[in-house]
Amino acid sequence: MTKKSVIVSTDERPEAPRRRRRKEARPAEIIAAGMQEFALRGFAGTRLEDVARRAGIAKGTIYLYFEDKESLFMAAVRERVGPAILEVAGFVDGFPGPTRDLLRLVIPVLHERLVQSDLHTILRIMIGEGSTFPGLTALYYRETVLRGRELLERIVARGRARGEIREGAAADLPLVIMAPAIMSAIWQMTFMHEAPIPPERFLAAHLDLITEGLLVPDAGR
Template sequence: MSLSKLMGERSDEGQAKRERRKEARPGELLDAALDLFVEKGFAATRAEEVAARAGVSKGTLFLYFPSKEELFKAVVRENISGRFAEWNAEFEAFEGTTADMLRYCMRVWWERIGATRASGITKLIISEARNFPDIAAFYQQEVIRPGTELVRRILQRGVDSGEFRALDMEYATFSVTAPMIFLIMMKHSLGACAPQDYPLDPERYVTSQVETLLRGLCVRPEDQPA
């Protein structure tokens, strides 16, 4: 093989790698940003750190995301809020009882969000909302409101079907979300530095919480009119 042909093949290979690298950059940046936001918080994370971890220049980062705030919003949409269409579609297609739906909802929430790196975003918001009201308002709009509405729809389904007793919907949703927030905060605070044998198994915790909730939610035989 001639030297010119060999150099040409290497040039083509290098160009292909650069093109693949360019296509991969937004995803790599979001992964790096998620890691750093969870590790260090919003305030302490610097744009150049995100770029360095993703293996690109700071200029490349700002080509895709013009500010740290926009980068954070993209991370939230990629990992949490962008999935509500999928979750609402699952709600519409679910054919079991509402009790089974609530069990499924809380278990799947842990598997898809709570057990992943994305759960650290919740702790970040709780810790830094007061100092960054704009990102707190964004999280309220993109995550808290649609999440609360989905939980409300689940509970209302149970009431409408006669499975659940009448509820104060404005507050009943907290009975579902509060235990999950507690689990996240334990995971990213005390649980992260407690001994390995710390007695909090997430799956057992979720099962215990949902079964306790259902004992209060479900209509019992003695509640039925005579």
């Protein structure tokens, strides 16, 4: 009997790599769908079946990548906050110039990540639902707030060592450097329809407040 040769269509060959690419991209797709649901319903109101429906997958597929809704939320936090922290850390570690110029690099990044992205959804959940989910708040603090505090403390310590930072309460609590950015995010979430203030105005005021209030006069000019 003559053996028949099996011909594989060239149209079918790319299917496996395509499926593999799809599988590799799926966690990011689930996180994006989760963020949309969190923005719409809050943390308590979000259901994984709704996330799955929005992502176009079966609910069980989510559990291949995330243990539960909390782990999905924290993955969203890491995806959005982690790159910003790494970017700022890179500035702090390698910047040779004065603290004034360093802050003028760092603060716009903080505004871009916190105010002009969907990260404000996470901030709203922390403010509105954090007391209901203290475990989530603790994780968020360790994963993001603590790392951010450490970076701000490094910036201020660097400025103090160079004689560029005013001694006082603000220098003793570098966390307050973030306050105007948080104010901008809250404003966009709450009062923007009543009294529109463009994010760039908050950024300009933030830079002015920090560089003229925290720094020694003429330091690094």
